[in-house]
Amino acid sequence: MKPPAEKGMALSEIDTPALIIDMDAFERNLGHMAEALNEHPVRLRAHAKTHKSPLISKWQMELGAVGACCQKVSEAEILVRGGVSNVLVSNQVIGETKLKQLAALAGEADWIGLCIDSKLGLDQASQAASAAGITLNALVEIDVGAGRCGVPPGQPAYELANAIAKDPFLSFAGLQAYHGSAQHIRDHAERKAAIEETIAMTKVTVDLLLENGLDCEIVGGAGTGTFEMEAASGIYTELQAGSYIFMDADYARNKAADGSPFTTFEHALFILTSVMSQPTANKSVVDAGHKAASVDSGMPEPFGLAGLSYGRPSDEHGVLQMNGTNQPPALGEKILLIPGHCDPTVNLHDWYICVRGLNTADAKVEDIWPVAARGAYF
């Protein structure tokens, strides 16, 4: 699919719908995270499942990140081929095909790791590494409250870690301890309480392993909603925040400690959409629906247009409705939507249209980047 813009175009000339990066806000978000982590003895291993772009991972590494993480072997492949030398698949990898590909990557990159939460996972990873003549770095994933993957903290984690450490084709690299659902707890005190439990479970496990001679070089986890808590924990060594670069509408619903909106990061990702029908004076139908914006975490939100909401999405349409007294945008007019959830929204698009000066009259396309690992979900 060809890009909906060319370098140098004005914002108004971009075809719609299009996925837009506000380069100014994006760069401030990158810089802010690098600075925030400078205060703590933790490394950033920014999550590439958000952006799916080796180019952005390398930029994050230039600003201090130790490497990237991703969720799938096919994503790791595109990152490594794109020049990212240090990649953790922060997820279980099951199946001969996937593990063979991962083992091949370990021969190309500086460092490749995966997560394990079962005996079968260990055996399959060991066989793949053995067949490829390499060693795979393996983290034990522990369930620290999310209730998804992972062995229980404490003794079960130790037993699996010990089995990994004894395996000749695996290298025990530490723990994966991510509490995904806690990222989106709106109230700060509740979010903090959830992560305090997560940190406590992780500490018990790290201590138990250390008592038994197993050092966790990596204790990984955290996301955009809680990274300051894990950063200050004294236990986590690598933070896996991803969405901070783009900051979607869902994360903006989180509250800061004083109850104010969570404004640590700025919205930097948008869907540019056009009004394609205006059947009545107070209703505008735009050309962005399910194929341009994911709605799994709520609707996208019109940017900078008070009194306007987006709703009734269908495959290629959405309806803007006035809540206030102003007129909605006119037929043919282009507006920006803040995605409800950035990761699956990015996954719908083939191109990032990078705009400089988005909020100025001189907004221009500075660059066009491929969403290189779009569809890489294997």
Place this chain on the structure above:
Amino acid sequence: MKPPAEKGMALSEIDTPALIIDMDAFERNLGHMAEALNEHPVRLRAHAKTHKSPLISKWQMELGAVGACCQKVSEAEILVRGGVSNVLVSNQVIGETKLKQLAALAGEADWIGLCIDSKLGLDQASQAASAAGITLNALVEIDVGAGRCGVPPGQPAYELANAIAKDPFLSFAGLQAYHGSAQHIRDHAERKAAIEETIAMTKVTVDLLLENGLDCEIVGGAGTGTFEMEAASGIYTELQAGSYIFMDADYARNKAADGSPFTTFEHALFILTSVMSQPTANKSVVDAGHKAASVDSGMPEPFGLAGLSYGRPSDEHGVLQMNGTNQPPALGEKILLIPGHCDPTVNLHDWYICVRGLNTADAKVEDIWPVAARGAYF
């Protein structure tokens, strides 16, 4: 992105997640629609927004369809380049870039049409056709109950049709009269009542135009949920059903006239997914989440596995939970999910893996088709 399978592979060898067509059920669905419409004086113009594949459109035309319809100019481009000679963009097209592309297509294909519901849309289409030295076929979209795009039926539709008929670069081709939301009304009597209103509004408009010397060659609309009603209306000439080829979980929630499930078509599209973690005995985590299955019309449903439900989707995970007493599938096991909504699910994938004998022990990959117009939403 490379395909997750090769021709000749057994179902169990396909990498996951993967988008699977049950070729036997798919062919039966194609045949059933062709037969059902043989009884009525209507043509099929099957909707390609469902499958996004010129190959499937051409197959539908071999079975009698007059052409294809789609929602976007970029989809139309891929259909025409893929050999589909007759394409209606069953949607408004606003903006110089898009209309220039559409006018260029009109020079390549046998028949290209679009919908218009505004004076601006008419003027822009006329200018693009004039600049390209061609004539564009234009339908007036009328709002027949969906409350999305379209001018009101009756006089406003006549006025716009008349303006189109008088334009030297446009050819008035008829009416677009689609009631999208009625497709998913569960109760048959309620669905029928909604479409009876739709048919009445359409008839009033067709009659008014005819009285004023405007003949509607095309009266287009209908979908998988209501096509039998429009087919029997005596008013509609072209039916735009799309989902019938795949039949998703959402459409399966519709009821037939006697209250039984809507089984006119069979489920023919699936997501093959693997259990990648089994943290407790009654919970299996699979490798298909938001990046493999759209959840905008409800969750995907495990196929042929009673007592099992899919839930808690995140970007790359879903959780299978037992409602009954059997054990869930084991770690590493592959299962099929029926997509909640086929169109946006297809749009996540680059490849169809076409399987013959899906429900037999000898299930094999017969072919691999690109989702050629994936991401074509401009």
